[in-house]
Amino acid sequence: MTDRPVALVTGATAGIGAAFARELSAQGYDLVLVARDQARLEALAAELGGAEVLPADLSTPEGCDLVAARLAAPVDLLVNNAGMSLNTPFPRSSVEREELLLRLNVNAVMRLTLAALPGMSARGRGDIINVSSVTGFAAMMPGSTYPATKAWVTNFSESTGLLVRSTGVRVMALCPGFTRTEFHERAGIDASKTPSWLWLDAGRVVRDGLRDLKKGKLVSVPDWKYKMVVFGVRHAPQGLVRRVARTTRGRIGRGDH
Numbered sequence: 001m002t003d004r005p006v007a008l009v010t011g012a013t014a015g016i017g018a019a020f021a022r023e024l025s026a027q028g029y030d031l032v033l034v035a036r037d038q039a040r041l042e043a044l045a046a047e048l049g050g051a052e053v054l055p056a057d058l059s060t061p062e063g064c065d066l067v068a069a070r071l072a073a074p075v076d077l078l079v080n081n082a083g084m085s086l087n088t089p090f091p092r093s094s095v096e097r098e099e100l101l102l103r104l105n106v107n108a109v110m111r112l113t114l115a116a117l118p119g120m121s122a123r124g125r126g127d128i129i130n131v132s133s134v135t136g137f138a139a140m141m142p143g144s145t146y147p148a149t150k151a152w153v154t155n156f157s158e159s160t161g162l163l164v165r166s167t168g169v170r171v172m173a174l175c176p177g178f179t180r181t182e183f184h185e186r187a188g189i190d191a192s193k194t195p196s197w198l199w200l201d202a203g204r205v206v207r208d209g210l211r212d213l214k215k216g217k218l219v220s221v222p223d224w225k226y227k228m229v230v231f232g233v234r235h236a237p238q239g240l241v242r243r244v245a246r247t248t249r250g251r252i253g254r255g256d257h
């Protein structure tokens, strides 16, 4: 046992989750790293000079149970980051793939938040960051169900965060735009036409998110470009937003980010 704070990060083997692990380690946290690939988890733990590794598939009830059991012991920060996208328009998708998406992007976030939150509230401290996406703010990708999962994550985080605020616990949705990770390749999404100026660096996303958490924000949108996008989709006439959604989809690539 040490006096150092403990953070549990899901999806820690790559991309934004690995960037969280590196940043939190540098900030003095002890880490619990969760993902499916045990070898990659152990390699990251070694790079960080030691961390607890917890291999689990969060799209399964067993994987969620395992991580929920670990959260029964106090954790200061939970980062629900593991997530995926599909590269199939809904009418051509399958029940199996859509349920997989919902189990990982929605159900695991609900399960692990519910595992951590009561203890945090009772202790009067603790933080939860749920990694969502700018895509959750509007139906910007006709036919993709990924944004709907992220709309749930953002709304859920904001709603839960509002409820527990008075107990000293913070819950925040972190909503990045296009970020350079393995995400698009894993989903089979060709993001090669996405202009380079739209891409964010995972480390920068994480640092912005942690700064916004400290400020007490319920929803964090890293980078001024994406803040403007979110302002636009929230305040522009919805007919205009839908027209833009139909026309930009082809131009910026398949933008399931």
Ligand SMILES: NC(=O)c1ccc[n+]([C@@H]2O[C@H](COP(=O)([O-])OP(=O)(O)OC[C@H]3O[C@@H](n4cnc5c(N)ncnc54)[C@H](OP(=O)(O)O)[C@@H]3O)[C@@H](O)[C@H]2O)c1
Binding pocket: 010, 011, 012, 013, 014, 015, 016, 017, 034, 035, 036, 037, 038, 040, 056, 057, 058, 059, 081, 082, 083, 084, 104, 131, 132, 133, 134, 175, 176, 177, 178, 179, 180, 181, 182, 183, 184, 186, 257
């Ligand atoms: N990249 C973007 O443009 C972007 C933009 C906005 C939001 N996001 C969100 O950011 C989060 C992180 O994505 P990323 O871009 O960093 O993606 P990534 O590079 O593909 O990393 C995904 C991570 O999740 C883990 N993972 C995947 N399926 C899992 C499962 N069933 N159980 C447990 N862990 C699993 C992967 O590790 P294993 O394969 O070892 O399990 C990996 O560590 C996601 O929630 C994503 O929706 C990404």
